[in-house]
Amino acid sequence: MRRLGLCLGLAFLWLPVLLLAGYAFSDSRIPFQWGGFSLRWFQALAANERMLEAAFLSLRVAAGSATLAMLLGGATGWVLARRGPFAGRALFGALAGAPLVLPEVVTGLSLLLTFVMLQGLTGWPAERGATTILLAHATMGAAYVAVVVQARLAGMDGMLEEAARDLGATPATAFRTVTLPLMAPSLVAGWLLAFTLSLDDVVVASFVSGPAGTTLPMLVFSMLRLGLTPEVNALAVAILLLAFLAAGGAMLALWRRTEL
Amino acid sequence: MRRLQLLVPALWLAGFVALPLLVVLLLSIAQPGPGVPPFLLPFAWDGGLVLRPNWEPFGLLVADDYYVSAFLQSLWVAGGTAGLCLLLGFPMALGIARAKPHWRAPLLMAVLLPFWTGFLPRVGAWIGLLRDEGWVNGVLRGLGWIDAPLPLLYSDLALFLGMVHAYLPFAVLPLYASLSRLDLTLEEAASDLGATPATVFRTITLPLAAPGALAAFLLVFIPAAGEYVIPELLGPPEALLVGRALWQEFFQNRDWPVAAALAVALLAMLILPIRLFQRLEARR
Structure with a gap:
């Protein structure tokens, strides 16, 4: 009975995705219809300039925002796990977790309005596009990284750092030789999670982007609005593979040393 | 170094x-305007501070059935x-x-x-599965069960299928967390004392998993209430949820x-579920 429920649930989760992936290799013009094995839709993708441009922008934004998110989220997670009490700690924690619970439309709208106001007051950002999307995604990604890093650091008490200090290490040395290596797997996992998050987002990017910046998800979304075509199907599979690799990598990075 | 480690994330946050949250609050009482950007701030500096808040947007949300129904639909879809x-x-x-264990x-x-x-x-x-020429209709037609395709896409069915598919992992994780910590000897004791499996489930397993179930419900409800993409791509045109209206x-x-x-x-509607969820998380 339990096993049946589990199998049904997993089938429900995976069947649509597997069908999509399978039919991407079909020669037929109609999506989800088998017309013999073919790579023609992937070849069509590789020849589509607009799509390649969007894909390149998305990868750049995802890599940049994931790196920024890793640094900011790493620092945030460290503060929450290791730094003792300080004034405003509760507010700091609430703000660090806020992007996780805010609806996407609210995050997108609020960041866009902020960029518009800042532009009116300071002239920066002069135009919206890759930079504003990168900053918005970094904000969301950092919240995820902070959770992962905090959980990792909380899982092991501060004894190791204390031991390093007792043996004469300066705080900086203790951080570099003990804390940072401890954090490393969670930083790698966090980077990959932030990367997939950025590669997956359409709502926030649509809000904070301008006419110049169309990311891959924004393009896919506008195409899906008109219905599914074999090109979109093939593109979806390409995204799926990339996200799959990143997510799998993130889980392995965490899993290797911590038991689930 | 230590100061920098606090200062940089604090400034970022x-x-x-x-x-941004303050800016949204400010803008919600701003005047709509014809310029670029299309609003006038609710305050101005004219020899002294002049306040000119505009409460009309909120009045509209309460008075206009269009917005009231958007919130009710969001509640219904997120809750469902x-x-x-x-x-x-x-x-x-x-x-x-x-x-x-090695399978978990x-x-x-x-x-x-x-x-x-x-x-x-x-x-x-x-x-691809649900549209008129889609996979499901194709299979049903192949079996000879239907003659004309069923209008599956752009329906409430498609909306809920898409939503559940997207959010199911959110629910499994907290449920698993509470069920994996459950003390199995309690169930054994109950069945040793003569309880049927159904009774054990009802009186032991279910109550002990309740906090996890509540967390799972909230973890799905909170993002689902503001969802935009799924209602737009799978739902019927009249499914105007808050995210879509916004x-x-x-x-x-x-x-x-x-x-x-x-x-x-939307934030005001979600503040209670969010607080409740955070309290549940803190108790662990």
Whole structure:
């Protein structure tokens, strides 16, 4: 009975995705219809300039925002796990977790309005596009990284750092030789999670982007609005593979040393 | 170094999390204007501070049936999705928690991977399955069960299928967390004392898993309430949830104050579930 429920649930989760992936290799013009094995839709993708441009922008934004998110989220997670009490700690924690619970439309709208106001007051950002999307995604990604890093650091008490200090290490040395290596797997996992998050987002990017910046998800979304075509199907599979690799990598990075 | 480690994230959170929330609050009482950007701030400096708040957007949200129905629909869809995820997720989480130890991590990964692998591709998959010439209609027709295709896409069915598919992993994780910690000897004791499996489940397993179930419900409900993409791509045109209404005010009507007011109202609606969820998390 339990096993049946589990199998049904997993089938429900995976069947649509597997069908999509399978039919991407079909020669037929109609999506989800088998017309013999073919790579023609992937070849069509590789020849589509607009799509390649969007894909390149998305990868750049995802890599940049994931790196920024890793640094900011790493620092945030460290503060929450290791730094003792300080004034405003509760507010700091609430703000660090806020992007996780805010609806996407609210995050997108609020960041866009902020960029518009800042532009009116300071002239920066002069135009919206890759930079504003990168900053918005970094904000969301950092919240995820902070959770992962905090959980990792909380899982092991501060004894190791204390031991390093007792043996004469300066705080900086203790951080570099003990804390940072401890954090490393969670930083790698966090980077990959932030990367997939950025590669997956359409709502926030649509809000904070301008006419110049169309990311891959924004393009896919506008195409899906008109219905599914074999090109979109093939593109979806390409995204799926990339996200799959990143997510799998993130889980392995965490899993290797911590038991689930 | 230590000071920098605190200062940099604190400044970031102030600028990119706290400030945007204040700006939305400010904009929700701004005047709509014809310029670029299309609003006038609710205050101005004219020899002294002049306040000119505009309460019309919020008045509109309360008075206009269009917006009231958007909030009711969001509540219904988010609540329904969370309920369905709970029903489907509970046996899954139980199955994983009671599987042999070396199976648990791979099974959990099988549930979580779809969550991190492309949200839009998965919505696209449902379009391919459900549209008139789609896979489901093709199979049903092949079996000779139907003559004309069933209008499956752009329906409430498609909306809920897409929502549950997207949010199911959110529900399984907290359920698994509480079920895997459950003390099995309690169940054994109950059945030794003559309880049937159904009674054991009802009187031991279910009550002990209740906090996890509530967390699972909230974890789905909170993001689902503001969902935009799935109702837009899979739902019927009349499924105007808050996320969709906000999007239209902003992108089509260019009425930024009303869009901001919708965002503030959505947050107000979610503040209780969010607080409740955070309290549940803190108790662990």
